[in-house]
Amino acid sequence: MKFQFLYIIKKIHKLFIDLCSKNRFLCEVLIVNPRKKRQDKVNQPIIKASIERLLSYDKLPYPIAVEIETYNKCNGDCDFCPINKNLDPREHKYMKEELFYSIIAQLKEIGFKGYLSEFSNNEPLLDSRIFEFSKHIKQELPLATKIIFTNGLLLNLDKFLNLVDNVDYFLIDHYYEGELKLRENIAQIARYCLEHPELKSKVKIQTINKHAIRNNRGGDSSNRRFVYNLKSCCMYPFSQFIIRPTGEISLCCNDPKGRYTMGDLSKEKIADIWWGEKYKKIREEILISRANVEICKNCDNFGVLDTDRYISNYKIGKNWNDIEKLLQ
Numbered sequence: 001m002k003f004q005f006l007y008i009i010k011k012i013h014k015l016f017i018d019l020c021s022k023n024r025f026l027c028e029v030l031i032v033n034p035r036k037k038r039q040d041k042v043n044q045p046i047i048k049a050s051i052e053r054l055l056s057y058d059k060l061p062y063p064i065a066v067e068i069e070t071y072n073k074c075n076g077d078c079d080f081c082p083i084n085k086n087l088d089p090r091e092h093k094y095m096k097e098e099l100f101y102s103i104i105a106q107l108k109e110i111g112f113k114g115y116l117s118e119f120s121n122n123e124p125l126l127d128s129r130i131f132e133f134s135k136h137i138k139q140e141l142p143l144a145t146k147i148i149f150t151n152g153l154l155l156n157l158d159k160f161l162n163l164v165d166n167v168d169y170f171l172i173d174h175y176y177e178g179e180l181k182l183r184e185n186i187a188q189i190a191r192y193c194l195e196h197p198e199l200k201s202k203v204k205i206q207t208i209n210k211h212a213i214r215n216n217r218g219g220d221s222s223n224r225r226f227v228y229n230l231k232s233c234c235m236y237p238f239s240q241f242i243i244r245p246t247g248e249i250s251l252c253c254n255d256p257k258g259r260y261t262m263g264d265l266s267k268e269k270i271a272d273i274w275w276g277e278k279y280k281k282i283r284e285e286i287l288i289s290r291a292n293v294e295i296c297k298n299c300d301n302f303g304v305l306d307t308d309r310y311i312s313n314y315k316i317g318k319n320w321n322d323i324e325k326l327l328q
Contacts, residue, residue, distance in 0.1 A: 082220035121256035219298035235303030
């Protein structure tokens with residue numbers, strides 16, 4: 001009788017999840033928002049303590065995470081992304097090489113030891129210079145943790161092998177719709193990683209439905225409407241540095257359209273921007289309330305909490321059994 005009851009409960013739960021997955025309103029209201037509310041309750045004291053610790057220094061430490069966008073376009077068409085290829089209002093911009101090398105030199109000068117992402121709100125493989133840039137970053141910033149994200153549409157095994165040795169973590173976001181099935185180019189890379197198990201701890205292939213309900217990207221996500229307003233402060237202004245191709249600095253990764261510009265590395269130094277008046281004002285305002293910053297008041301992201309939790313959130317190496325099943 002007990003097993004029958006558990007079976008019925010499991011069946012009802014599955015029906016509930018299936019129903020919500022097909023209805024965005026139900027998914028937001030019955031799954032996403034309650035989850036965000038629970039996370040908010042847990043994260044609120046953690047974020048408060050983290051910010052208090054950072055502010056206890058004579059000067060706010062340099063950012064934990066830096067993202068460099070060398071080309072500002074993506075070839076994906078995911079529903080949840082406000083700058084997918086069908087919606088992106090941004091003018092095409094490539095980063096000038098002298099600016100890129102100047103940024104890396106500055107990071108080297110300050111002894112950057114955090115997380116350096118060779119992407120931001122873009123697809124990095126759209127810039128053919130990414131291979132040369134990755135080698136340079138590895139050479140110049142040995143203490144930084146190098147990360148690359150790609151949707152894999154332009155990826156093949158040769159490109160993968162060209163890049164993977166230059167980064168510490170390689171994440172492939174395999175976006176799909178309909179039946180979950182790996183594209184052949186990604187399947188080839190997955191097989192290679194399974195044949196070379198040392199790669200399984202640094203490579204992750206994560207499968208994501210193009211129509212999924214995800215973080216609302218500062219209120220700009222096109223498939224989100226009903227958002228739970230977080231009470232927690234956000235860590236991003238205290239921990240993240242987003243560099244656009246022009247050298248301009250966005251408020252955070254949830255500001256893909258560059259509504260806020262905190263400085264310009266083609267004219268200023270990292271230190272002058274990070275400790276400058278614009279960041280100082282934003283930090284003061286968001287500490288009082290997210291409602292004080294237009295892009296933050298409806299955002300449901302918590303930001304980069306700390307160095308230990310940054311990469312662990314991605315659970316690298318945890319889903320290879322699932323990928324192996326997909327290959328079969």
